[in-house]
Every structure is written in C-alpha cells, then in structure tokens.
Amino acid sequence: MKRGFIFTLAIVALAAVLAANVGISPQPRMAAAVQELRATAVSAAWGDVAEDLHFMMGLNATKVAENLSFNDVLPASRNLSKDIAAYGRFVDAYYSIASLNVTVTTPGGLQMPLSQISPPITVSPFGLNYTYPAGGNDGPWGKRELQVTIPEENFSSLASAGVSLRVLDGWVSDAYDGSCAFWSPSHECTFGTQNCLHLTLVISDANTSYTSTCGPFNADQQSKITLNVQNYSSSGWIRVTVGQLDQGNLLTVSFQNTRVAVNSNFTFTTSDFDVDFPVRLAVNDSYFGESRSAAMSFA
Amino acid sequence: MAVRGIFFTLDALIATGIASTVILVMLQAAPSAHAYAMSPLFTQRLAQSGLQALDESGELGAAVQLGEASSKLRIYAALANFMPPGFAANATVATYYSEEGASCDAGCRLASTAPVNGFCKCSEYYVSFADRTSSANATLVSSARRMFYSSERFGIATLEVWPS
Numbered sequence: 001m002k003r004g005f006i007f008t009l010a011i012v013a014l015a016a017v018l019a020a021n022v023g024i025s026p027q028p029r030m031a032a033a034v035q036e037l038r039a040t041a042v043s044a045a046w047g048d049v050a051e052d053l054h055f056m057m058g059l060n061a062t063k064v065a066e067n068l069s070f071n072d073v074l075p076a077s078r079n080l081s082k083d084i085a086a087y088g089r090f091v092d093a094y095y096s097i098a099s100l101n102v103t104v105t106t107p108g109g110l111q112m113p114l115s116q117i118s119p120p121i122t123v124s125p126f127g128l129n130y131t132y133p134a135g136g137n138d139g140p141w142g143k144r145e146l147q148v149t150i151p152e153e154n155f156s157s158l159a160s161a162g163v164s165l166r167v168l169d170g171w172v173s174d175a176y177d178g179s180c181a182f183w184s185p186s187h188e189c190t191f192g193t194q195n196c197l198h199l200t201l202v203i204s205d206a207n208t209s210y211t212s213t214c215g216p217f218n219a220d221q222q223s224k225i226t227l228n229v230q231n232y233s234s235s236g237w238i239r240v241t242v243g244q245l246d247q248g249n250l251l252t253v254s255f256q257n258t259r260v261a262v263n264s265n266f267t268f269t270t271s272d273f274d275v276d277f278p279v280r281l282a283v284n285d286s287y288f289g290e291s292r293s294a295a296m297s298f299a
Numbered sequence: 300m301a302v303r304g305i306f307f308t309l310d311a312l313i314a315t316g317i318a319s320t321v322i323l324v325m326l327q328a329a330p331s332a333h334a335y336a337m338s339p340l341f342t343q344r345l346a347q348s349g350l351q352a353l354d355e356s357g358e359l360g361a362a363v364q365l366g367e368a369s370s371k372l373r374i375y376a377a378l379a380n381f382m383p384p385g386f387a388a389n390a391t392v393a394t395y396y397s398e399e400g401a402s403c404d405a406g407c408r409l410a411s412t413a414p415v416n417g418f419c420k421c422s423e424y425y426v427s428f429a430d431r432t433s434s435a436n437a438t439l440v441s442s443a444r445r446m447f448y449s450s451e452r453f454g455i456a457t458l459e460v461w462p463s
Contacts, residue, residue, distance in 0.1 A: 044445075
C-alpha cells in the first residue's frame, strides 16, 4: 500500500516536470531566441564599427601588463578627417538600415556625429593623453605633431617611457653620437629632482640606428633634441621635446618635411588602467529594444 | 495467484512509465550538440564570425585592391578554411567610394553615373561556397553584414550560412 502511494507520488512529480518542459508554449522560447539573435547582431555591429574606426585612425595600441605601446605614423598619409566623416555617412546610408542605429556620444551623453571623433586617447586613471595638437587644414587627424601629456600629480604612476623614431623617407644627416651634446636645452636629473623621466630614445633610418645616452631627464624642465633629416629632394628635421610638466607636456614629437614611424612605450606602476577615446559608441536596435553602448577602448 | 499476476503487470507498467518519463525529461533538459548546431543562433554566429575572419585576414580589403576573379578566389579559399563540415555559405562583397562631385569615376558606375547618398558603387562580387539548392534548410539560413574600409574605399560584405 505504502509502495503504491510512493510510486503514485513519483509519477505525479515526474509528469509535472515533463508537462512543464513540454507543455510551455513555444512562443516565449521563440521570442527569447529572437532576442538573443538580435543581441548577437547588435554586439557584432558594435565591434564592426569600433574596429573600422581604429583601423582608419592608423594607430595601434597594445597593452601588456604594466606596459602600453602605441604605433603610429606621422603625418597621416591620407586625409583621415575626411575619411572618418565619409565613414559616418556610409554607416548612415548603407549600414544603419531598418532599425539599427549607430551613434557616438560624449561621456556626458550628448550625441555627436562620427565625423567629430577626435583625439586625445586617454589612459585612465592616470590622465595620460596621447594626442595630435597641431591642426592644419586637415585638423588633428593630419597628425602634424604628436604630444603626450600627463598631470604633474600623476607623474609618479609612470615608471619609464621609450620613444623609437624611424625616418621613413630619408636619412638622419647629423652624425649623432647619442650624447647630450645634441640636446639643447638639456636638463638631466640631479640629486633631489622630483619628477625624473627615465626615457629611452632611439632614432633610426633605413641604415643606422642612434640611441640616446642622455638622461634621465628632469620632467619639470624642458629638454629638446633636433636632428636634421635629408632625402634626395629636400631636407627637414625631427625633434623630440621632453617636459615640462607644469606646461602640460611630457613628450612631443615634431618634424618637418619627412615621414616618421613612431613607437612610444609607457610603463606604469600598475597594470590596472584603460585606454579609451573620450566617447561612447552605441549601437541600438530600436525594434527589438537591444542596444550596446560602451567606451571605445583602444587596447 | 491471478491477483498477484495483475499486481506484477501493474508494477511493470508503472516502472516502464517512470523510466520513459525520466528519459523524456532528460531529453528536454539537455538538448544535444547536434540540435545546438542546427539552431539559428549557431548559424548566425557562424556567419558573423566568418565575416570577422574575412575582414581581419584582409580578404575583404583585398576586394578593393584585386580584380574580381582574384578576389573571388581568395574569398572562396578563406571560406573553405573557415566553414565547418556540413555548412554552406554565400558571400556578397560590394565596394564604394565617397564622391562629393556630381558624377562617379568611370570604374565606379555600377549603381549609377551619379553618386547615390554621396557614394559611387565600384564593384559587387558574389561568391558561392556551396549549392544552396541541394538540401538547404531554408528556416536555418542566417545572414550577417559587415562593413570594411581599405584604401579610401568602403565596403559591405554579407554572408549567408546554412546547414547543407
């Protein structure tokens, strides 16, 4: 009698579970599947736009533990401002079809066109900015100059830096011996220097590589090296300016009549940092109510 | 004696019922890998990651640089490497350039001689990685789109994927 009762209970319980699994209307399951499909599509669209913009900017950033490395070429070989603006129009005309909408907003939430995306690239929480300050007709994306800034109060979070410049269309015509003689002015650290920048500087062309043995530098004062560059039809120069922090400069690379590949490395005291554009990229599928909005991470 | 036989029969029937119910519940709770592979979500992810692979390996960008025949061959080869067995795909790759003037360059008048929305269409390639008419399950055809940029040209690639 007891056994029969237990059997009956077990049957009723299992049948209930089965009914719950089988008996549920397929509609909610279908709706959940469609929602997941749209979420996947929105996420893929977000990655698509972000990757294209990174590629168009011609800047590659790599983060490995405490190290951050930027690879860049100055000046830009194309009119990037124009290309980015055209990309924005292309997105609107050919990609944002149906209910899919791609927008860029400021951190404050104000919407802006894709064409208005501009440097700096920010390394938080240190407030280190990687930017192109000198505007020509082609704006900051012309990459006429490269500047790295960091607030003085955050300088201690930077353990060391390195800059490698490679002249792409000529050769260094100065007989640079790596000494401080080519630096003018030159402010090396002395006992008691508060903000001392350990900088590795390598300047090279197709044939030769020159390593500066000058430094470490007092980042509170300005030090500068200028080397002449020559090619078959013209002459120019490249310049690296180190400091001064109270005027907002950590490093500046400037040049004239030449193209330079710039690899800049920064080693921080912690690996806990983010490299972002100060904008948020949002992809929204208004029909299905799916969206993804996130800072445009760079590394 | 006859009553005992009836109880035995009933007992056996109940046991069979319980076993069947347990098996059915387990089947419902754990869909097989095969069922997952045949889901629209899987085919859509396959389409999206296929396009991402084509873009990041430079095959889409090559559509701008190369002629139609070479570009199609490269995309076909990339799909052959990427697609898992039992799946087929069709890729469409279209390229455009931004034109602020009134007429399109001679080689980019596929859509019109004048720019449409500020763009001129330069090419459109269609690459079939299988015969869709074979045994395609039309309800499981997923498609994904991806933009790309190369040498001042903009492109849209579409990839359709389905179990063959």
